Amino acid sequence: MKECKIIIMGFGSVGQGIANAISLKKEMINEKYGVQLKVVAVADSSTSAICQDGLDEKLLIDIKKSEGKLSAYPDCGNNMSGIDVLDAVEYDLLMEATPTNIETAEPALSLTLKAFEQGKDVVTSNKGHLAIKFSEVIQAAEENGVEFKYEASVGGAMPIINFTRETLSSCGIKSIIGILNGTTNYILSRMTSEGSSYDITLRESQELGIAETDPTQDVEGIDAACKTVILANSLLGIDATYDDVTVEGISSITSQAIDLAKKDGYLIKLIAEVSQDNLKVSPRLVKKGSSYDVNGTLNMATIKTDLAGDITVMGLGAGSLETASAMLTDVISILKNKY
């Protein structure tokens, strides 16, 4: 029986979603693709659980939830974390779900490069290293002859990278225009439907857990700009980094501006644009009833192609299991190619 031994780095919302998704789908994957997935190590920010014979995915989640750290995992818990874990166990594939860091790209960058050097495939949901060192990371994967997949880094569960590559392979891509950040879309949607101010709506979103305590990454457009860079590099072949994106967030949008737009049949949305001439994230007017008129935390993207016209895709831009499902699809694609 073929086996794929997996390390999960990062055990917050997405990491736990991965464990959950593997638990739900490992039987299907074994039946359909003839490969047994086995989680051999999981690390949070300061501890880990490591076991060459495999860990129990549900128990990992229960222990993290009840004890707050993986060191409490029976027999296999310990105080090792970070890059050392990659040396502590035999594995085939790293699923990297540490928090995005747009300044240093760490720990994702070091973890990913080390895994490549060890000849291991990597699937990530992280945006940091892709937004500031895309070509370096891709080149390292190629040099080491390993697979590197990152569908979950843009749009969460909304397929966009594999979607464009696999199902629009005959087409040239002219541009991608979309809503790539769910938090800001939620805030703008509520300001529109309720006429509430930015500050009050942000606070409500924070109380609901949709916006983070420090909302800067989302509301200032930084998160959407990272995704813009990733799409530019991966789908339009533009060698860009985060600094090449013109970024404007939503924190200065007033309820008056939204009302004014509404009267003329428009909405204000935080729109990301990716084309050869333009890498830009900014609030823009879109027509009510158009494909950009999506509410709540939904993401959407319209891909303008040369042969197939405009293709639009829409889906949940975040969520634990949702984001993990995109990562598991990447894993399956690797299994199909290599196993």
Place this chain on the structure above:
Amino acid sequence: MKECKIIIMGFGSVGQGIANAISLKKEMINEKYGVQLKVVAVADSSTSAICQDGLDEKLLIDIKKSEGKLSAYPDCGNNMSGIDVLDAVEYDLLMEATPTNIETAEPALSLTLKAFEQGKDVVTSNKGHLAIKFSEVIQAAEENGVEFKYEASVGGAMPIINFTRETLSSCGIKSIIGILNGTTNYILSRMTSEGSSYDITLRESQELGIAETDPTQDVEGIDAACKTVILANSLLGIDATYDDVTVEGISSITSQAIDLAKKDGYLIKLIAEVSQDNLKVSPRLVKKGSSYDVNGTLNMATIKTDLAGDITVMGLGAGSLETASAMLTDVISILKNKY
């Protein structure tokens, strides 16, 4: 240099789109995938052009447009057509774009089965054989160890089959609900925006070339029902044929009914539903502003999944080059697997 020798069967709108798409993209495909596409035969309903050294795609289109038949192609034109063409030339791949026949499935069925027996791969835009003999055709492809792809049969340029298989492979598919016929969507959209009657709107659509002279297949829901069967078989693993679909068309929809719905914030759309319990095409109320609120000849589908939530895709459901682009993506996928 690797070569893929292609026969195009059927040279109406889609067949000519194929020739056009190959002409536009063969250089890209050669560079990117290392395979040279060469059209060795093209047949319309009564004549063909056959040349083992390759035909000129642009000249094929010009001659069909000016002379009405391919027999006028210099040196290579002749009065052979149909299944005999498959014996008249050496080839690797059949691109089948003859008109859909929902009664006999011919000529698509015989052409496809013969190509399989000859050990050739087939890419089709035809719905007839898929709607009434899905499992037989798939089994024949498997028995002969050939590839059979049919993305263009549903949704034209809107990716749905490869999309669900490739980019949602980690997910279980609960249902697919969508608008799968562009002509009826155009008619209903215009009745809604202009308050016009069904009869007048149909006539206008016929004048614009959007509805056919005999509009039965579209307006009675037959086309959408064929697509429903194809999705049920290919994506939900339901062994169904056309007769298993409950079908109701749009010909009895009045402008009064549309007006009444509109007042309550609803639209009437011809909705196809594919689930384990339900294969159905019927006019249904959808919320204005929802993802089903797409206008003109657009197609859309919402795929309900177990892990990724709802994913919606939208695109042009028809068009010569657009439909051909979906077929060329299928060709590329075969090249990647086999060449």
